[in-house]
Amino acid sequence: MTSFTPDHDHARAFRDALGSFATGVTVVTIPSATGPQGLTANSFASLSLAPPLVLWSPGKFSRRHDLFAQAPYFSVHVLAEDQRDLAERFTRGGAQFDGLDLAASPEHVPVIPGVLTRFDCALHDSHDAGDHTLVIGHVLRVEAGRGRPLVFAQGDWGAHRPL
Ligand SMILES: Cc1cc2nc3c(=O)[nH]c(=O)nc-3n(C[C@H](O)[C@H](O)[C@H](O)COP(=O)(O)O)c2cc1C
Numbered sequence: 553m554t555s556f557t558p559d560h561d562h563a564r565a566f567r568d569a570l571g572s573f574a575t576g577v578t579v580v581t582i583p584s585a586t587g588p589q590g591l592t593a594n595s596f597a598s599l600s601l602a603p604p605l606v607l608w609s610p611g612k613f614s615r616r617h618d619l620f621a622q623a624p625y626f627s628v629h630v631l632a633e634d635q636r637d638l639a640e641r642f643t644r645g646g647a648q649f650d651g652l653d654l655a656a657s658p659e660h661v662p663v664i665p666g667v668l669t670r671f672d673c674a675l676h677d678s679h680d681a682g683d684h685t686l687v688i689g690h691v692l693r694v695e696a697g698r699g700r701p702l703v704f705a706q707g708d709w710g711a712h713r714p715l
Pocket of ligand 1: 591592594609612614615617643644704
């Protein structure tokens with residue numbers, strides 16, 4: 553074990569320490585004046601069962617931060633273990649929706665068919681949070697599929713292996 557204060561000199565070590573927390577992988581989608589937008593995010597988390605709330609955080613480093621932080625409706629797609637290609641599409645420089653089958657939620661949010669789970673959300677609240685914005689969504693609808701989740705940990709894609 554090493555011990556450090558997460559100051560400027562320990563930025564890398566802090567990132568690595570946070571990366572020890574394994575997460576699922578999501579693509580958050582919104583409509584926009586310039587067309588559908590998608591962003592791969594692992595900051596997604598459950599927050600409340602009643603009322604049904606979830607959270608995620610767009611980074612201020614994203615050129616599309618304001619669009620994602622302010623969207624009145626958004627959909628969170630939880631990816632399956634064989635959907636790494638989808639995750640990579642929606643990182644910087646990725647193909648986004650090019651050549652992808654697209655549908656729309658009743659709230660007119662672009663949605664990607666065939667993911668593990670989808671949460672259609674209305675913006676509930678948002679908070680400034682350092683170099684990110686904390687976005688809280690009220691879940692309007694859940695589309696639940698079957699399969700196993702894609703995992704992200706220690707900077708790598710992976711799969712969930714039940715013990
Ligand atoms: C596994 C993984 C998780 C990510 N999680 C987030 C996230 O939670 N929030 C975020 O803003 N960007 C996250 N990103 C980065 C975005 O997917 C994307 O590359 C970047 O925000 C796009 O910036 P742009 O809008 O300027 O193109 C993540 C990237 C990867 C590969």
